[in-house]
Amino acid sequence: MMDFKKTPWLDFEKPIVELEERIRTLEDSASLRGLDVSEEVSKLKTQVSKLSKDIFDNLDPWQRVQLARHPRRPTTNDYIGLVFDKFQELHGDRAFRDDAAIVGGMAWIDDLAVMVIGHQKGRDTKSNIFRNFGMANPEGYRKALRLMRMAARSGRPVVTFIDTPGAYPGIGAEERGQGEAIARNLREMAGMPIPIIVFVNGEGGSGGALALGVGDKVYMLENSIYSVISPEGCAAILWRDRAKAADAANAMKITAEDALRLGAIDDILTEPVGGAHRNHAATAATIRETIIRDVAELTSTTTRDLLDKRLDKFLSMGIFDED
Amino acid sequence: MSWLNQAKKGIKSLTEQKKDVPEKLWSKCPGCGEVLYHKELERNMWVCTGCNHHLRISTDYYIKLLADENSWHETHKGIRSKDPLGFKDSKKYSDRIAASEKKTGRNDAIVTGRCEINKLPVCIGIMDFDFMGGSMGSVVGEKIARMLQDAVKNREVAIIISRSGGARMQESLLSLMQMAKTSAMLNRLREEGIPYISILTNPTYGGVTASYSTLGDVIIAEPGAFVGFAGPRVIEQTINAELPEGFQSAEFLMDHGMVDMIVSRKHLRDKLSDTISWMVDGRDISVQQPLRA
Ligand SMILES: [Zn+2]
Numbered sequence: 001m002m003d004f005k006k007t008p009w010l011d012f013e014k015p016i017v018e019l020e021e022r023i024r025t026l027e028d029s030a031s032l033r034g035l036d037v038s039e040e041v042s043k044l045k046t047q048v049s050k051l052s053k054d055i056f057d058n059l060d061p062w063q064r065v066q067l068a069r070h071p072r073r074p075t076t077n078d079y080i081g082l083v084f085d086k087f088q089e090l091h092g093d094r095a096f097r098d099d100a101a102i103v104g105g106m107a108w109i110d111d112l113a114v115m116v117i118g119h120q121k122g123r124d125t126k127s128n129i130f131r132n133f134g135m136a137n138p139e140g141y142r143k144a145l146r147l148m149r150m151a152a153r154s155g156r157p158v159v160t161f162i163d164t165p166g167a168y169p170g171i172g173a174e175e176r177g178q179g180e181a182i183a184r185n186l187r188e189m190a191g192m193p194i195p196i197i198v199f200v201n202g203e204g205g206s207g208g209a210l211a212l213g214v215g216d217k218v219y220m221l222e223n224s225i226y227s228v229i230s231p232e233g234c235a236a237i238l239w240r241d242r243a244k245a246a247d248a249a250n251a252m253k254i255t256a257e258d259a260l261r262l263g264a265i266d267d268i269l270t271e272p273v274g275g276a277h278r279n280h281a282a283t284a285a286t287i288r289e290t291i292i293r294d295v296a297e298l299t300s301t302t303t304r305d306l307l308d309k310r311l312d313k314f315l316s317m318g319i320f321d322e323d
Numbered sequence: 324m325s326w327l328n329q330a331k332k333g334i335k336s337l338t339e340q341k342k343d344v345p346e347k348l349w350s351k352c353p354g355c356g357e358v359l360y361h362k363e364l365e366r367n368m369w370v371c372t373g374c375n376h377h378l379r380i381s382t383d384y385y386i387k388l389l390a391d392e393n394s395w396h397e398t399h400k401g402i403r404s405k406d407p408l409g410f411k412d413s414k415k416y417s418d419r420i421a422a423s424e425k426k427t428g429r430n431d432a433i434v435t436g437r438c439e440i441n442k443l444p445v446c447i448g449i450m451d452f453d454f455m456g457g458s459m460g461s462v463v464g465e466k467i468a469r470m471l472q473d474a475v476k477n478r479e480v481a482i483i484i485s486r487s488g489g490a491r492m493q494e495s496l497l498s499l500m501q502m503a504k505t506s507a508m509l510n511r512l513r514e515e516g517i518p519y520i521s522i523l524t525n526p527t528y529g530g531v532t533a534s535y536s537t538l539g540d541v542i543i544a545e546p547g548a549f550v551g552f553a554g555p556r557v558i559e560q561t562i563n564a565e566l567p568e569g570f571q572s573a574e575f576l577m578d579h580g581m582v583d584m585i586v587s588r589k590h591l592r593d594k595l596s597d598t599i600s601w602m603v604d605g606r607d608i609s610v611q612q613p614l615r616a
Contacts, residue, residue, distance in 0.1 A: 167533075167552065167553075168561075169552070169553030169554075169557045169558045169561045170553075170558060170561065170562055171558065171562065171566065171567075171570070173552070173553070174551050174552060174553065174558070174570070174571060175575075175579050176579070177537070177579070177580075177581050178533070178551075178552040178553065179532030179533040179536070179537045179550075179551065179552035180537040180538075180581060182502075182533040182534075182552070183502075183506055183532075183533050183534050183535070183536070183537045183538050184537075184538065186502055186503050186506035186507065186533075186534060187506040187507065187509050187510045187513075187538055188510070190503075190506065190507030190510040190511075191510040191513070191514065206490075206499065206530070207490075207499070207502060207529070207530055207533040207534075207552070210499055210500075210502055210503055211533075213503070214503050214506075214507065226496055226499075227495050227496055227499070228490045228491075228492055228494075228495045228496060228498045228499040228530070229490075229492055233557075234492050237492065238412035238413070238492060239412055239413070247412075248412075251408070251410050251411060251412060252408070252410075252492070252495040252496075253408045253495055253496070254495065254496070258496070259496055262407065262408075262496055262497055264496045264497065264499075264500050310507070311507050311508070311510075311511060314500065314503045314504045314507045315468055315504055315507070315508065317461075317464075317497065317500040317501070317503070317504055318460075318461030318462075318464050318465050318497055318500070318501060318504065319405060319407035319461050319494075319497060320402055320403065320404060320405060320461045320462045320465055321402070321403045321404070321405045322401050322402050322403070323400075323401030323402075323403070
């Protein structure tokens with residue numbers, strides 16, 4: 001696990017963190033002097049939970065964006081370590097190279113074997129450069145498809161984690177068919193004869209996110225976001241000013257509640273108070289329970305039913321009028 | 324000329340052209356700058372006789388170009404956009420829709436239908452760039468999905484002519500999901516043994532490139548069409564460098580193995596009917612194939 005000491009907090013969560021810091025200092029000095037401060041501590045703790053509730057019950061979309069991109073927020077590799085009992089990473093697309101912006105491999109929860117695949121962001125400059133900020137090239141999506149096909153051959157469910165600003169916009173990416181790589185994943189995922197469970201755990205940015213997102217169950221973590229383009233990208237095009245990203249985030253309805261209301265996801269997974277980054281283990285436990293429950297449900301039906309239901313779900317997405 | 328420069332020049336000349344259509348008899352070719360007379364262009368399928376530049380043509384022109392006489396039936400005409408997010412930037416989305424409806428006389432950025440191409444029946448979708456930049460929202464996704472369902476039901480080859488700036492931002496996540504919806508339906512076509520041909524015209528970008536446009540059993544591009552996932556401006560800003568000449572052109576796609584053929588409009592109908600008959604004559608596609616899964 002990372003050393004978070006130097007990782008900054010967001011402005012709107014600072015009052016909570018500072019209050020918690022005060023409690024810790026008070027407890028430390030009290031225990032040193034053998035004083036009883038339990039009454040004051042419990043008062044402060046009530047204050048913390050009230051403050052947390054006030055702040056986190058009233059988050060605006062832009063604050064959600066910041067939480068979804070929080071440098072302390074658990075990444076795919078964090079979840080792989082916490083959700084599963086064992087993991088063996090698998091590398092490469094067998095055609096061009098291994099894309100570090102997407103990780104995947106064989107994983108186990110007790111005896112339940114699955115294929116886990118997800119976008120991987122870095123946490124500092126060095127790891128972000130290695131991970132290309134979680135922005136995959138075509139070979140990343142092709143690695144993901146290779147692993148899904150392998151899972152299908154062995155009858156293992158697929159679990160994916162979505163956390164990317166979007167697919168990488170580069171010359172090589174276009175030369176190697178970025179659009180085709182994403183498109184093919186969408187089509188092939190629709191036909192994978194094994195259950196697919198999707199968790200949008202951070203930033204669900206555009207087609208690059210969706211390329212891991214065609215599943216039987218699609219969940220968003222409470223503070224994750226999901227949209228057709230990044231708020232900055234939308235602001236640059238429609239407002240002609242990237243600085244208007246908060247306005248774009250507001251207009252695009254990018255939160256988990258919005259996605260559920262629009263019928264684009266199956267459910268929202270509640271995060272610990274203050275966000276997933278305040279308690280990695282508790283968030284992971286929720287995901288683990290969800291996987292165990294869903295795999296049991298999804299494997300109890302026939303493959304044909306599974307695929308028909310998956311197709312019907314995506315066919316029903318969209319809101320329009322008809323004369 | 325790069326897509327960017329062409330877009331800068333092309334958009335200007337096209338809008339100018341729009342404004343004074345009644346009296347304007349000629350346009351400058353966006354490719355070579357030559358003066359081209361509309362009468363002559365109309366006869367020549369709006370292809371420049373000098374440089375073979377393919378100027379944008381209307382949906383009606385494509386129908387005229389491809390469909391056998393009296394074979395065209397428009398389908399799913401009554402589906403229209405609403406504004407599910409109440410989206411507003413500098414303009415309201417509902418106003419943008421109304422303006423595009425007025426400009427194009429269409430309900431949205433695609434027309435779907437059934438027709439025969441040299442006596443071969445097909446289900447076809449033709450996108451319209453003049454309707455909000457051909458962007459894909461709920462209506463485009465739904466009409467494509469229904470057209471593909473028609474292809475399965477009627478046991479006919481499916482064709483989509485793409486030209487689009489990508490997914491429609493004003494419907495955000497719903498637009499994104501149309502990529503999954505159309506691609507998932509194309510998986511069903513494969514399971515059913517129904518062939519699909521994708522035709523890429525200028526320009527095709529973003530979520531349309533990353534879904535049905537690049538999933539054809541056969542992919543045909545019009546000469547000079549620019550097609551890509553990320554727009555050239557975004558790439559230039561990301562890599563902080565200028566893009567090479569011809570980047571993302573049909574010829575570039577051919578070099579990189581992304582398209583099967585580049586076909587001039589003049590030959591499109593015959594190349595299509597050759598391809599369709601090759602696809603369907605070998606076996607009876609009216610019989611459902613055993614499912615793959
Ligand atoms: Zn010319």
